[in-house]
Amino acid sequence: MRIVRFIDEAGHHRYGQNYGNGETELLEGNLIAGFKETDTIGRVKKLLAPVLPPVIFGIGLNYHQHAKETGMEAPKYPVVFMKNPASITNPHDPILLHPSCMAPPEVDYEAELAVVIGKAAKDVSTAEALGYVFGYTAANDVSARRWQGRRGSGQWVRGKSFDTFCPLGPELVTTDELQDPQNLHLICELNGQVMQDADTGDMIFPVAELISFLSTGATLLPGTVILTGTPSGVGFTRKPPVYLMPGDTVNVTLEGIGTLSNSVELQK
Numbered sequence: 001m002r003i004v005r006f007i008d009e010a011g012h013h014r015y016g017q018n019y020g021n022g023e024t025e026l027l028e029g030n031l032i033a034g035f036k037e038t039d040t041i042g043r044v045k046k047l048l049a050p051v052l053p054p055v056i057f058g059i060g061l062n063y064h065q066h067a068k069e070t071g072m073e074a075p076k077y078p079v080v081f082m083k084n085p086a087s088i089t090n091p092h093d094p095i096l097l098h099p100s101c102m103a104p105p106e107v108d109y110e111a112e113l114a115v116v117i118g119k120a121a122k123d124v125s126t127a128e129a130l131g132y133v134f135g136y137t138a139a140n141d142v143s144a145r146r147w148q149g150r151r152g153s154g155q156w157v158r159g160k161s162f163d164t165f166c167p168l169g170p171e172l173v174t175t176d177e178l179q180d181p182q183n184l185h186l187i188c189e190l191n192g193q194v195m196q197d198a199d200t201g202d203m204i205f206p207v208a209e210l211i212s213f214l215s216t217g218a219t220l221l222p223g224t225v226i227l228t229g230t231p232s233g234v235g236f237t238r239k240p241p242v243y244l245m246p247g248d249t250v251n252v253t254l255e256g257i258g259t260l261s262n263s264v265e266l267q268k
Contacts, residue, residue, distance in 0.1 A: 001017045001027075001035065001135075001173075001174045001176070001177070002017055002018060002019070002171045002172075002173050002174075002177065003015060003016070003017055003027065003035070003050055003135070003171060003172040003173075003174070004016050004017070004019045004024055004044070004047060004048075004050060004169075004170065004171055004172075005047075005048040005049065005050050005051070005172075006019075006024065006042075006044045006045070006046060006047050006048055007044075007045045007046040007048065008042050008043060008044065008045055009043050009045050011045075013048070014026060014027075014042055015027040015028075015029070015030065015035065016042055016044070017035075017037070019044065019047075019170075019171065022043060022044050023041050023042065023043055023044065024041070024042055024044055025037065025038070025040070025041060025042075026038045026040045026041070026042045031051060031116070031118065031134060031222060031223055032222045032223065046090070047090060047091045047092060047169065047170055048090045048091075048169075049088050049089065049090050049091070049167075049168040049169050050116075050137055050168065050169050050170070050171060050172035051116050051137070051168065051172060051223055051225065052085070052088065052223070053085055053088070053116070053223050053224055053225040054085065054221050054223055054224060055082065055085065055221065055224050055225075056082060056083040056084075056085055056087070056088075056166060056224075056225045056226075056227065057080060057081075057082060057214055057224065057225070057226045057227065058080070058081045058082065058083055058141055058156070058160060058226075058227040058229075059078050059079060059080060059081075059205070059210060059226070059227060059228055059229040060075075060079035060080075060081060060156065060229065061074070061075055061079050061204070061229065062078065062079070062203050062204050062205055062210075062228060062229025062230075063198065063202045063203055063204065063229055063230065063231040063232060064202050064204055065198065065202055065231060065232035066229070066230060066231050066232045066234070067204070068232070069232045069233075069234075069237045070237060074204050075204065077213070078205050078209075078210055078213050078214075080214070081155075081156040081157055081160060082157055082160075082161075083141070083157070083160045083161050083165070083166055083227070084157075084161035086161075086163060087142075087160070087161050087162060087163060087164065087165040087166040088166050088168055089164045089165070089166060089167040089168065089262065090167075090168075090169065091167070091168075091169040091170040091260055091261065091262070092261060092262065092263075093164070093167070093262060094164065094262060094263045094264060094265040095107075095140075095142055095164050095165070095167065095244065095250070095262050095263070095264045095265070096162075096163060096164045096265055096266070096267040097244065097245075097246065097264065097265070097266050097267060098144075098162050098163075098267050099266075099267065100144075100147075101144040101146070101147065101162070102266070105243040105244070105245060106144055106145045106146040106147075106243055107142060107143070107144050107145070107243055107244045108142070108143045108144075108145055108234055108235040108236050108243060108244065109140060109142065109188055109190060109195065109196075109234065109235060109244060109250050110140060110141035110142065110143055110188075110230035110234055111138075111139075111140060111186055111187070111188035111196050111230055111231070111252040111254075112138075112139045112140070112141050112186075112227045112228055112229060112230050112252075113136060113138070113139070113181060113184060113186065113200055113207075113227075113228045113254060114136065114137045114138065114139035114168060114225050114226065114227055114228070115133055115136055115181070115207055115210075115211070115225070115226040115228060116133070116134045116135050116136065116137065116172060116223065116224070116225055117132055117133065117134060117211075117220045117221070117222060117223065117224040117225075117226070118132060118133060118134025118135070118222060119132055119134075119222055120219055120220065120221060120222060121211060121215045121219065121220040122215050122217075122218065122219040122220070123215060123216060123217065124211055124212050124215040125212055126208045126209050126211075126212045127208075129207070129208040129209075129211035129212045129215075130175070130181075130207065130208050130211075132211060132215075132220070133175050133181075133207070133211070134172070134174065134175070134222075135172045135173050135174040135175060135178070136172070136173050136175075136178050136181060136254075136256075136257060137168055137169055137170075137171065137172045137173065137254075137257060137260075138168070138169065138170075138252045138253070138254045138257050138258065138259070138260040139166065139167065139168050139225075139227050139252070139260070140166070140167040140188075140250060140252050140260060140262065141160065141165075141166065141227050141230060142160075142162075142164070142165035142166065142167070142244070143156075143159055143160055143165070144158075144159040144160075144162060144165075145159065145236050145243075146159070147159030147162075148160065163267075166227075167250075167252075167260055167262045168225070168260070169260050170258055170259070170260055171257060171258050173256060173257050177256070178256045178257070181200060181206075181207040181228075182200050182201050182203065182206050182207065183199070183200065183201060184199065184200040184254055184255045184256060184257075185198075185199055185254075185255040186198050186199070186200060186231060186252075186253070186254050186255070187251075187252075187253045188233065188250065188251070188252050188253075189250070189251040189253070190242070190244075190248060190249075190250055191248055191249055192249075195233045195234075195235070195242070196230070196231050196232065196233035196234070197231075197233065198231030198232065198233075200228070202231060203228065203229060204229075207226075207228060210226055210228060211226070214226065244264045245264065246264055246265055246266045247263075247264065247265075248263070248264040249261065249262070249263050249264070250262050250263075250264065
């Protein structure tokens with residue numbers, strides 16, 4: 001399935017599959033209870049993020065080339081942080097730059113593969129980990145670099161958790177259609193210019209290892225989102241640095257999933 005969550009013309013929140021030309025095949029149910037196909041076509045008024053997670057885990061420095069561009073050694077264990085679930089943003093909605101991040105500008109893009117857990121997972125082995133995945137979608141782990149560093153006292157959560165800093169979507173692609181998360185091409189474009197161009201095979205810790213690591217002694221609830229890290233090409237490593245500015249457009253394209261597009265505005 002290729003699942004979308006959306007608002008219909010009557011203002012109701014619905015799920016559908018095979019979205020195109022403003023229409024979708026309606027689904028009954030939800031991620032936890034399961035989905036049932038119907039014979040009804042629905043009109044999409046507004047696309048929403050395909051999942052509202054109970055928690056968002058992020059993984060830092062998880063691509064070999066990204067670790068290299070930062071001048072840091074590849075980690076021996078996954079670097080884990082969390083994002084506020086309230087940071088989730090819909091496809092086509094703007095990323096809002098808070099004034100506290102703009103003196104001087106410091107907000108960066110991070111194109112990522114997002115994993116959505118489908119059933120409670122605890123103490124899961126690497127061999128069985130992908131069996132707990134419901135599906136995959138595209139994400140942008142927007143990051144306020146100064147808040148991630150000095151203003152956050154070295155803790156990444158604050159700089160990653162501003163409202164609108166987690167665009168997600170547009171579709172949630174189930175594992176029957178996307179079976180190998182380590183063989184996907186990922187591109188991030190800023191105003192039409194390619195900034196990140198990589199393959200998920202460059203991950204230091206593959207998806208299965210991340211699930212096993214995060215579930216050790218801790219239950220991953222259904223709907224949990226894992227942001228699996230960003231490849232090289234982020235803005236703060238460039239000379240000169242490139243940060244998001246009002247009027248920008250960021251596109252994150254993942255092979256087999258689609259393109260997540262968001263404009264950038266200054267929060268008023």
